[in-house]
Amino acid sequence: MFTPRRVAVASLAVLTAADSALSQSLSIGSMFSRMQNKTIEGVTVVTHGFQFTDGGGDALIDLAETIRSTIATQTGGNAWLLDYDVPDDRELGRFDLSHASAPPAGAAAGHVVLLWDWAAESNRPSPAGNPDGPGGRFADSAGDALFSFMRGLNLINPRNVAASPKLHMIAHSFGSGVTSEAVERMARYNVRVNTLTYIDPHDFDQAGVPVDQNQQIFTMGKPAGYGATVWNNVDFADVYYQTRGTQGGLVIGTDNPEGRPIPGAHNRLLDTELPAGNPYGNLGTDSDHSYAWHTFYAATVTGVAPTGTFAPQQAVDYTQTGWAFSVHNANQIATTNGPRNFYGQGAQAQDHEHSETAIVNRTTGQPNLAGLSAAGLTAQNITDGRFDPAWQKTEIANGDLSGGYGRTIGSSDLIAGWSHHGGGGSGFVEEQDGHFIRLNFNEDNRTHNFTYVPINAKELRYNIRVVDDSSNDVMTFRLGDADAGQTVVTNNIDVTTVHPVFQQQSQAIPAALRGQTTTFGFFIEAPGIFNSVDSEVDLDNFRWGMLNPILQTSAGNDPIDFGSMELNENHTINQAFTLKNVGEAESVIDVQRFLNVLSAGQTLPHLSSPDFAYAALTAGGSDQASFALRFAAGATAGVFREKFRIATSEGSTEFNTLAVVQPTHRWDLDGDGQWGVAGNWRGPIPDGEGAAANFYSIITEPRTITLVNPVSVGAVALTNSNT
Structure with missing residues (x-):
């Protein structure tokens, strides 16, 4: 049977043949x-x-x-x-x-x-x-x-x-x-x-x-x-x-x-x-x-x-x-x-x-x-409902040791966040002048439960004081779980000098363990057969120290103007916006979702991004996320305003868009032709002060439009380099 007073990680559990269930477990x-x-x-x-x-x-x-x-x-x-x-x-x-x-x-x-x-x-x-x-x-x-x-x-x-x-x-x-x-x-x-x-x-x-x-x-x-x-x-x-x-x-x-x-x-x-x-x-x-x-x-x-x-x-x-x-x-x-x-x-x-x-x-x-x-x-x-979360990524479960523990007979050394789910050990919470984990002769190790390491966690921060020093004891920090296929990182911590006041220390998180679920623990050992631990160390206030990513957006004007569009037309703007991480080296921003933001009374979004995909933006490199925007015009004329959000691991960035939809007067021939021929236009022939003549992308090379009779229009839209 496992005895957590001496063992603190799942891969080191001591098993006996009497426990038959273990042969059918992982x-x-x-x-x-x-x-x-x-x-x-x-x-x-x-x-x-x-x-x-x-x-x-x-x-x-x-x-x-x-x-x-x-x-x-x-x-x-x-x-x-x-x-x-x-x-x-x-x-x-x-x-x-x-x-x-x-x-x-x-x-x-x-x-x-x-x-x-x-x-x-x-x-x-x-x-x-x-x-x-x-x-x-x-x-x-x-x-x-x-x-x-x-x-x-x-x-x-x-x-x-x-x-x-x-x-x-x-x-x-x-x-x-x-x-x-x-x-x-x-x-x-x-x-x-x-x-x-x-x-x-x-x-x-x-x-x-x-x-x-x-x-x-x-x-x-x-x-x-x-x-x-x-x-x-x-x-x-x-x-x-x-x-x-x-x-x-x-x-x-x-x-x-x-x-x-x-x-x-x-x-x-x-x-x-x-x-x-x-x-x-x-x-x-x-x-x-x-x-x-x-x-x-x-x-x-x-x-x-x-x-x-x-x-x-x-x-x-x-x-x-x-x-x-x-x-x-x-x-x-x-x-x-x-x-x-x-x-x-x-x-x-x-x-x-x-x-x-x-x-x-x-x-x-x-x-x-x-x-x-x-x-x-x-x-x-x-x-x-749908309340915003209060929990923060820097938090470690019961990292401040301010609750969830006890040393009653038969159940000592149980600590919330540090027991059962990969955690354990003999270190206990001392509460005489605060609440912290104490390691000493009888209680020489403590491991935290398996916990998710944020992708931007560069280090584990904690407070430590050495109450009693030792010239022989070796204190180590261990991060990682071998059973999970992870490389276990081990670093020594100096306990040769008394530090009566808590000091902040940190342990670096390797890039390979960021974004993974793993354990960490602290151990004091006395080398040699006849030596015993004689130091006493207190640990407190565990939290993640984070890299600082900074999201940079390049989206042109806000709102993004889609210009004049036909009724029911789909209009795509390529590379309407780009995202880049210009923050601390090695920091990561995960670009996760394209989200429509519907206005009051609106039931169907006009805006989409067909090629939007997940992207990981690492600072210090050339990573960049670029996405096209597609606007589907409405069935009635008017000005359409939309909002959308790009959700990332560091929050959401909101953009506004604007599309002006006008009545249909569109040239519909990829060739030379006469203005007054109905078959050359989609919809009515534009003629009158309130009409607009639109020449869009159907024209693939320079063309000539002939006027047989004088025509008056309110506007001519030339959105094609060949017109």
Whole structure:
């Protein structure tokens, strides 16, 4: 069994023959390596909620397998179950290969259903032993690890986001907070989440549920008081929740958790969809909270309720709700059937028993206008959701060590962000004069969980002080994971001199590890057989030091003028704009998306860029992205104004365009001809003070137009060098 007090990286886990499951599992890094030769056709992620036991991470495996098998049947292709397990507290996660549907070793294409395990964190107080610290650290760190794993497993591409497969994120209860944190990080990188599903999201402090204060998930999201958020990268979000709270008699020590509607989502209150009365019995451990996923939502995947489950009070058409909205359902129904209805009335009315009173009147369901105004929000903001992410790329999960740790008997050395998901070790958080990792004789190493390294991360920055020095000890910094096929970088850190005050140090990030998911750790060793560690070192405030890219645009005038155009004409301007990175050497800007910005009342964009493609712009070289713009004129005469954005890894640059569409008077002959012949013109012959004669690109060489009789026109447009 792995013992993290002496070992801190997944590839060094100590295994025993007694643990038979390990023979059918892969380390985290090894699975990362295996997935690199896979063509990912779609991704579904399923995340559980609170678990009483640390080994309960497979709680939703039946739902995950139901989704996997349904996708395989619908598509006739491969659909794999990627079952990630943390076997127990203080153990490293691994991937279970015992399922017949586990991904094969060779190259292949298929859909991935990832079952995410954070059970060992879900029942941990956060912050532990630090009541004044920030909450949500274990859930936040689990969400960071989920995002990082998805990159390591080749399931998303934070750089070329258009290459990321279609994505459906599903979470139950507390897991909604974990999933929300992962989606928030994707939002920062512009990765689209096509479908986001929260099943009975429990992201609030409910009376009688003491674990709510332990986890404090309600501190993590937007708006204030929410931990499950619909971020600005989500196409469609749906929520299925109950507020009845019925449970079996053996659910001891807590009232049954309930759910609530979420701003920005299509919300459905489960009422008659639940079984009548309390069918769970005095000796039962089931509940409405669990029924929401294992019966209601599972039934929407197959169209019928699972065998042996309790029937709802009224018949439910499971083909018109739940997984029917999923981007991966071959029979997907229109998402317009699921309106954003946080403030819904009548048939769309919600139960706001647990909603935040700052944004809604719990009795009437109407907006709290005063509360919204105080928060700088409107009712429309709440209806729409799509909040901007607060998380920054420089952040490292629990890098400031201000929460999510504890040294209680039997569970010492557990640190959010530094345990279970590739992290571990014996170093602990000291809190007597701050909050920092301490390494010494008994606690001589600590490794962070697998985490995504931003493409512009040039160094890992941290604060260090040497409390007790040593002439013999060797302290090393290690970055990289050999199982993942990465070159492990090792650097020595001087501990021969006491430094009683924290000082900033940094470790360079090799270019090969930028944009990758990896681990880093610190180790103190005493060379020789009979020597022991006698130094003491404190570490704190871990964050990424970033290269500074600068986006330079060359787009001519703003607005870009397309000039006079015929009705319904397509007009292309080549090299209308260029983008270049003129920032710090080696910095990178990823040019990701061309986005139309529709004006109020506008339903169809006139502007496009047919040759737009992903481009990576590295400073110091000749990299440049050039794109043509195409403007499709309208069916009526007038002035058309558009906006578009070029989304990059460093933000969006917005441009304006202008097109003037005039009535059709266009020369339509590539040859000599007479002005007054109707067949030489497209549309009426231009004649009169209000008419315009347009000579466009149809003329390929010098031509002569003969006037038999005098003609008066208001304008002549010569947009061809041959006229």
